[in-house]
Amino acid sequence: MRKIFSMLLILVGALACLTACNDYETYGDKKEKEREAIRNFIEGAEINVITEAEFHANGDVTDTAKNEFVYLNNNGVYMQIVRKGCGTPIQDGENTTLLVRFVELCLMDSMSLFNDDQPYDPDYMNVSRNGNTYTASFTKGQWCATYGTGTNATTSVPAGLLAVFPYINVGRPRTEDDQIAKVLLIVPHTQGHTVATSYVYPYYYELTFQRQIDL
Numbered sequence: 001m002r003k004i005f006s007m008l009l010i011l012v013g014a015l016a017c018l019t020a021c022n023d024y025e026t027y028g029d030k031k032e033k034e035r036e037a038i039r040n041f042i043e044g045a046e047i048n049v050i051t052e053a054e055f056h057a058n059g060d061v062t063d064t065a066k067n068e069f070v071y072l073n074n075n076g077v078y079m080q081i082v083r084k085g086c087g088t089p090i091q092d093g094e095n096t097t098l099l100v101r102f103v104e105l106c107l108m109d110s111m112s113l114f115n116d117d118q119p120y121d122p123d124y125m126n127v128s129r130n131g132n133t134y135t136a137s138f139t140k141g142q143w144c145a146t147y148g149t150g151t152n153a154t155t156s157v158p159a160g161l162l163a164v165f166p167y168i169n170v171g172r173p174r175t176e177d178d179q180i181a182k183v184l185l186i187v188p189h190t191q192g193h194t195v196a197t198s199y200v201y202p203y204y205y206e207l208t209f210q211r212q213i214d215l
Contacts, residue, residue: 030200037107038186038202042069042078049078060167069186077160078186079167085181087171087211095128097139097212098170105204107186115142116206124212125157127165134162152194160191161205170209180210 025033042049048068055062055070062068062080069078090096099122103114115123123141127134136157138144148155168181185205189196192203 027200033108034189034200034202038078038188041107041186041202041204047078047080069184072163075159075163075191076188077163077191079164080184081164081167082182082184083179084167085169085171085209086173086178087169089169090127090129090134090165092129092131095126096170098125098127098209099123099212100125100138100141100143101208102143103206106201107204108199108201113142113146116208125209127157129165132166134165136162147193147195152198154194158187158191158193158196160185160187160203161207163191164207164209168209170211172210172213180208182206182208 041047046067048066050062050068050070052070052073060081061084062070064080064082067080069080071078101116101122103112103116105112115121121141123143124139125136126139127136138148138155138157144155147153164181164183164185168183170181171178173180183205185207187196187203187205189200189202192201195201196203
């Protein structure tokens with residue numbers, strides 16, 4: 001993950017030079033720059049975008065050999081499921097705690113946040129499901145330290161990250177062949193955290209999920 005992230009960081013740094021802000025911009029200007037940054041990132045990373053119809057027809061999976069990302073129409077998120085994961089999906093009515101490791105990269109200014117280099121120090125995420133609605137918050141870790149303090153502080157998980165849960169399993173490996181869920185996301189500002197919404201910045205994520213306690 002670290003090698004891929006380093007390459008993406010260089011890519012985004014170059015793209016940021018192309019999307020630098022003017023002294024004054026309207027919200028429409030900022031949205032257009034966001035769309036441009038996402039388009040440039042997709043092109044630079046050689047991402048193959050597929051439709052939801054294609055995604056569902058393929059059994060709700062993306063072909064990593066083709067670097068496929070599905071575009072989710074209802075929220076504008078681009079998602080690649082690298083591994084669906086062992087265990088089971090979060091069940092209706094369930095509340096559970098997940099161990100989360102992530103890389104976060106801003107597509108506008110190349111600022112990054114990550115905790116994937118600390119194997120024994122993941123972030124903790126409490127997730128609840130009610131029907132088709134998922135809500136979650138970070139309770140401990142790098143995310144809380146960064147976004148849970150200061151002005152507009154919140155530990156709520158952005159909607160863009162919650163979009164993955166209908167499509168993955170969350171468990172703990174029991175055999176050598178078991179692997180935890182891993183997803184890649186491009187999240188527009190409307191589905192992001194408070195910094196994303198305030199500045200109209202899109203973000204790229206690499207995330208893994210596993211249960212704190214196996215069922």
